[in-house]
Amino acid sequence: MPGWFEGVSRDIGAAWAIARKDMKIYYIKPSILVSSLLFPFVMFLAFAVGREAAAGTLIPGLLAVTLLFSASSIEPVSIPIERRTKTFDRLLSAPISIRAIVLGASLSGALFASAIGVATTVIALIVLNAGVMNVAALLLGFALTSLCFSTMGTLFAAYRTENVGEVMSLLNLVRLPLLFISGVFIPLASMPGWGQSIAVFSPLTYAHDLMLFAFDGTTLFGPVIDVAALVLAIVIFQAAGIFLYQRSRE
Amino acid sequence: MDAIEVIGLTKRFGDNVAVKGIDFAVKMGETFGFLGPNGAGKTTTIRMLTGMTKITSGRALIHGHDIARDTLAAKRLMGVVPETSNIYDELSAWDNLIFTGRLYHLKKAEIERNARDLLDTFGLYERCHEPAGGFSKGMKRRLTLAMGLVNNPGVLFLDEPTSGLDVQSRRLIRDVVQDLARKNVTIFLTTHDIEEANVSCDRVAIINRGTIAAIDAPEKLKQTFESLQSIEISFDAVRPGLLEALRTLPQVNDVRKEGDKFRLYTADPPEVLSSLCTFTQEQNMRPISVTTRGPSLEEVFIRLTGLSVGTKGEVRETDAGMV
Ligand SMILES: Nc1ncnc2c1ncn2[C@@H]1O[C@H](COP(=O)(O)OP(=O)(O)OP(=O)(O)O)[C@@H](O)[C@H]1O
Numbered sequence: 244m245p246g247w248f249e250g251v252s253r254d255i256g257a258a259w260a261i262a263r264k265d266m267k268i269y270y271i272k273p274s275i276l277v278s279s280l281l282f283p284f285v286m287f288l289a290f291a292v293g294r295e296a297a298a299g300t301l302i303p304g305l306l307a308v309t310l311l312f313s314a315s316s317i318e319p320v321s322i323p324i325e326r327r328t329k330t331f332d333r334l335l336s337a338p339i340s341i342r343a344i345v346l347g348a349s350l351s352g353a354l355f356a357s358a359i360g361v362a363t364t365v366i367a368l369i370v371l372n373a374g375v376m377n378v379a380a381l382l383l384g385f386a387l388t389s390l391c392f393s394t395m396g397t398l399f400a401a402y403r404t405e406n407v408g409e410v411m412s413l414l415n416l417v418r419l420p421l422l423f424i425s426g427v428f429i430p431l432a433s434m435p436g437w438g439q440s441i442a443v444f445s446p447l448t449y450a451h452d453l454m455l456f457a458f459d460g461t462t463l464f465g466p467v468i469d470v471a472a473l474v475l476a477i478v479i480f481q482a483a484g485i486f487l488y489q490r491s492r493e
Numbered sequence: 494m495d496a497i498e499v500i501g502l503t504k505r506f507g508d509n510v511a512v513k514g515i516d517f518a519v520k521m522g523e524t525f526g527f528l529g530p531n532g533a534g535k536t537t538t539i540r541m542l543t544g545m546t547k548i549t550s551g552r553a554l555i556h557g558h559d560i561a562r563d564t565l566a567a568k569r570l571m572g573v574v575p576e577t578s579n580i581y582d583e584l585s586a587w588d589n590l591i592f593t594g595r596l597y598h599l600k601k602a603e604i605e606r607n608a609r610d611l612l613d614t615f616g617l618y619e620r621c622h623e624p625a626g627g628f629s630k631g632m633k634r635r636l637t638l639a640m641g642l643v644n645n646p647g648v649l650f651l652d653e654p655t656s657g658l659d660v661q662s663r664r665l666i667r668d669v670v671q672d673l674a675r676k677n678v679t680i681f682l683t684t685h686d687i688e689e690a691n692v693s694c695d696r697v698a699i700i701n702r703g704t705i706a707a708i709d710a711p712e713k714l715k716q717t718f719e720s721l722q723s724i725e726i727s728f729d730a731v732r733p734g735l736l737e738a739l740r741t742l743p744q745v746n747d748v749r750k751e752g753d754k755f756r757l758y759t760a761d762p763p764e765v766l767s768s769l770c771t772f773t774q775e776q777n778m779r780p781i782s783v784t785t786r787g788p789s790l791e792e793v794f795i796r797l798t799g800l801s802v803g804t805k806g807e808v809r810e811t812d813a814g815m816v
C-alpha cells in the first residue's frame with residue numbers, strides 16, 4: 244500500500260529530523276555529557292562503598308538506573324521550554340503527525356542514553372575488570388530500555404505547561420519509586436509479596452533483569468520475557484503519548 | 494475554489510469565546526488582511542487555520558482541504574509566520590532553515606537551494622552560521638519569515654509580520670510579501686498597522702471581540718464612512734472654548750484636537766468650510782492652514798470596533814451591520 248508506506252516514511256523522516264535537532268540543541272553539550280557520564284560513577288560510589296557485595300555485581304543495576312535517568316531527563320525540560328519559546332508550535336503547524344513528534348522527541352533521548360550506556364560499560368569493564376557474557380543482549384537491552392524511558396519522559400512532558408519544574412516533579416514522583424520496586428537496590432527475592440507484585444509492572448524490573456542476563460547469565464524472567472515486557476512498555480508509552488499530545492493541543 | 498474558506502469558525506477557551514462563528518473566504522492569490530485591536534481573536538483564528546489549535550466548531554478549508562480532517566494535506570500547502578519569532582536560538586540561521594525544510598519532507602538539494610535564496614533575500618547570508626540567538630529582533634523576524642517560506646507555500650499566514658520593527662526591516666518584509674503576492678501566493682496577514690493593511694491588502698476584514706465587523710477593500714471601507722471625512726484646520730491663536738464652539742457648527746459630527754490643529758469630522762466638507770469662513774471672521778481669527786481629508790482606514794477601524802473617535806470619548810454603536 245503506497246499511501247500507507249508514504250505516511251510511515253514521512254513520519255520517520257520527520258521524527259529523525261526532530262531527533263537530530265534535539266541532539267544538537269540539548270544533548271551534545273559539554274555540561275550534559277560530563278554530568279551524564281559522572282552520574283553512574285557517583286551512584287557507584289554511593290552504593291559500593293562500605294558494602295561487602297563484589298563491585299562487579301552492581302554494574303547491571305547501575306546501568307539500568309543510568310539509562311533510566313539519562314533517557315528521561317531532557318525531554319521533560321526541553322518540551323516545556325519549547326512551549327515557552329513557541330518553537331513547539333513549529334512542530335504543531337508542520338505537516339507531520341503527532342506520532343512523529345512523540346517518536347522524534349523520544350528517539351533523541353534513546354540514542355543519547357544508549358551512548359551513555361555504552362560508554363559507562365566500557366569504563367566499568369576497564370576499571371573493574373569485569374566481563375560481559377552476552378554483548379548482543381546488552382546492546383538490545385540498552386536500546387529498548389533507553390527508548391522505553393525516553394518515551395516515558397516525553398509522555399510526562401505532554402502535561403501542558405511552560406514550567407519545567409512542574410513536569411520534573413511529576414516525573415520524579417514516578418521515577419524515584421521505580422528505583423526501589425524494581426529489584427535494583429533491593430533484590431526482588433527479599434521484597435515482601437506486595438512489593439513483588441508491583442515490581443512486575445515496572446519496566447525497570449525487566450531492564451535490570453536483562454542487564455543481569457547480559458552480564459552473568461542470572462535472570463529471573465528470561466531474556467525473551469524481558470524484551471517482550473520492554474517492547475510492550477514502549478508501545479504503551481508511545482500510544483499514551485500520542486493520545487495526550489493530541490489532547491493537549493487544547 | 495477559494496484558497497481559504499472559513500465557515501462558522503468558533504473557538505472557546507472555557508467560558509471565554511475568543512472567536513464567535515466567523516465566516517469569510519479568501520480568493521486564490523489574494524492578500525487578505527485581518528485587522529483588529531488586542532484580544533480581538535486574530536491570533537486564535539490563525540492558530541485554528543494552521544492546525545496549531547483545535548477548532549471548537551465550524552470548518553476551515555485550505556485549497557479545499559479541511560484543516561481538521563485532511564490536516565496534513567492542508568498544512569503542506571501553507572507557510573506560517575507566528576506572532577512570536579519562534580526560531581531555535583541555539584541553532585544557526587542555516588540549521589533553522591534546514592530543520593524546517595525537513596519537517597516538510599523536502600529533498601536535501603531543494604532545502605539547501607531554498608535556504609540559500611531565502612538567506613540572501615532576507616539579508617542574513619553573512620551571519621547564517623552563527624547561533625540565531627544572537628540576532629537582533631529584526632533579524633529574528635526576517636529569519637522567522639524565511640522559515641515560513643522554505644516550502645514555497647501557496648498560502649502564507651503572517652501574524653503581525655512587521656510589528657515592532659524599524660523602517661528598513663519593515664520595508665524589506667513588505668517588499669517580499671508584495672513580491673509573493675505578485676507570484677500569486679495567497680497571503681493572510683493580521684496587523685494592528687492600518688496603513689500596512691491599506692497598502693498591502695486587496696481586502697481587509699475588521700475583527701473585534703471575536704466577530705467580523707466588516708470585510709471589504711480598504712477604499713470601499715473608507716467610502717462607506719463618508720461621515721468620517723474631515724477638515725484639518727489650525728489658527729493663529731487658540732482661545733478657551735474654541736473646541737466647544739467648533740462643535741456647534743452645522744454639519745460637524747465631532748471635533749478632535751490634534752496638537753495645534755483641530756480636526757472636524759463631517760459628511761459634507763464644503764458646507765463646513767463655508768461656515769468655518771464665517772466663524773473665523775466673527776471670532777476675528779485667522780486660519781494658518783486648512784486641509785480636507787477623506788476617511789482614513791484608521792477612523793473606519795475605530796468606528797467599526799466601537800472605540801471612541803475624538804475628544805467626546807463616546808462609544809458609538811457601529812454601522813457594521815450594513816457593510
Ligand atoms: N491559550 C489560551 N487560553 C485561554 N484564552 C486564550 C488563549 N489564547 C487566547 N485566549 C483569549 O482569546 C482572546 C483572543 O486572543 P488572541 O490572542 O487571538 O487576540 P489577538 O487578536 O491576536 O490580540 P493581539 O493583537 O494582542 O495579538 C483573548 O481574550 C485571549 O485572552
Ligand SMILES: [Mg+2]
Nearest residue numbers: 535536537576
Ligand atoms: Mg495576536
